[in-house]
Amino acid sequence: MRTEEKEEEEEQWPGSAHEILLLVLPYLHSLFELLSMTAVSRSLRDAIRAETALWSKVVVEPPLSSRLTDDILWDITSKSAGKLNTLILRQCLRITDKGLRRVVDANPLIRKIIVPGCTELTPEGIIGCVESLSKDNHNVETLHINGVHRFTKDHLSALSTYIPHEGAIDVEVCPKCDQVMMIPSCSRVSCNRGRRHERKCKGCWFCVPRCMECSVCLGSDTEIQEAACGGDSLCLECWLVLPKCRFCNKPYCTSHSSLRHDVVTNDSSAQPMFECQACHYRAGKNPYDAFDYQI
């Protein structure tokens, strides 16, 4: 029966799937999908190779990031015929200053360089790239360098001569600890009154306690809710909507939600339950013993 159905479905499938996929090509998320598509069929492969517009924005994310070397990056960016516009390399650990500079030199029209977590890059290399791009009345619009190590205030001020626009660079100097860090914005009403620069909670992640989910600032006057992932704090609104451990009633924040120990029940209509790690490992012991939940 199944093969019959499948055959029927195949017949009804639009024969123009190829044209449709051609329409979809500009919307593909990253290099991974683009390369995947080149291996799908001959016509797609030819279309992708020939179209330089598809290569004017290069996005490399994990899992490809760890495999991207300078040479491969060069190969890929050369497909834009000098018209590379946006370069997004997330956690590409093998990209060096030399490799990046080579790409930048060959593509003077780059407007966005987003290289978070590319730890082999150095501030000097990046400043060199931005400098090279800022010639001839051209401007870099966006530069994200959080995760590139050893940035100092001086580096930042050098960069801001080339990129004067506020918010173009993702890191700033934290007013409280004087380090170059990302400073999250705050959704609290009182913090958004007046000018952005003057809000009290303007500080990096280490200096200002924030909710893990919505990064609203948590002060002494607001109730700070604890998360099961030890050390993370939540605001009341976010705490309310997250599912909680069935013993200690603490939620995991969404980025740590994989730490849940799900409780399997046969009853499908019941709410899915989980235990946090601490409670799970304590299972079997007397739950009424004094137990310090503050891990």
Add this chain to the structure above:
Amino acid sequence: MSESDPDMMKPETMKSYIWLQTSDGSVQQVEQEVAMFCPMICQEVIHNGAGSSESHAISLPQRVNPDMLSLILDYCRFHQVPGRSNKERKSYDEKFMRMDTKRLCELTSAADSLQLKPLVDITSRALARIIEGKSPEEIRDIFHLPDDLTEEEKLEPLKNTMDDPRIRLLNRLYAKKRKELKERERLKNVEIGEHVDERSVDDLLSFINSRDPKTSKGKKKSKKKKDQKIDSSNDREGPEDFHDKESHDLHSKQQGVEETGSSMREVPEDDIFMPKVAGSEDGDIDDEIDPAMKEMLDREVEDFARRLNSNWVCSLGQERRPVHFSINGNRTTRQHIGQSSGHN
């Protein structure tokens, strides 16, 4: 407006209707402001005066069946109302996109034929989200596409296929020179090529990654468009980087040599075309044997390069500098013109 069916007409509404005919022959009428949201219909009405009566219905493209038409008209009906907020529109779009992949494909196709760009946009995004993270096998499965690439072709995703015959000829000349290095690498290639990964993308890049770091700058894969192997055979370091970049810039526009699945493993693909080279090659792939022939070839290459340069500079703008290829082997000509842009 049609006078044939008074039941369908309400004289008091004053609305005007457009008549549309779908691929299966059925005809329906649609409110004018809704239908005119589609550029294709708009054009037909304004330029050809069609759609004003049942007998003069606008014949819609074949890809628009009644099912898809009703979807599209729903979309148009919602969005043509000017008063809605962006948030409302976005949330309508989100809900609208919830359908299975097959219908999504049909809808994309239909919207494209009606030139309804916003709808094509959101359907394409939805399809792109479906494709996200999938391997080629999975994509072929979802869209029922035939697998028409040979194993070797799957491992060469980035070759270029520009069809300039002069460049093609140049490529052949270069490929000939690369032959000696290819021979050496062939064994290694066969080993690597044998790996079968579930995810071909990993294959591609690990294939690229795992090349022997013999050549300059660790540039491993001897793609047809690169001639670094030639350079490395002369062990030059400094100017090589620059040269590589130059020739690469040029080559990035060049067609890869034949697509006969001839990656590194197959050797003789250039021999077929050798006769076309002026001064008839005798199919001999060894440069060193005939210096006179080599001289002539070198001159040919120079000539082509010069001719290409003039075209190149015109077509690519001032970013490109005129490139002179260095001829390797016996001669060591290095003729760079133009400044290096602070490179390496």
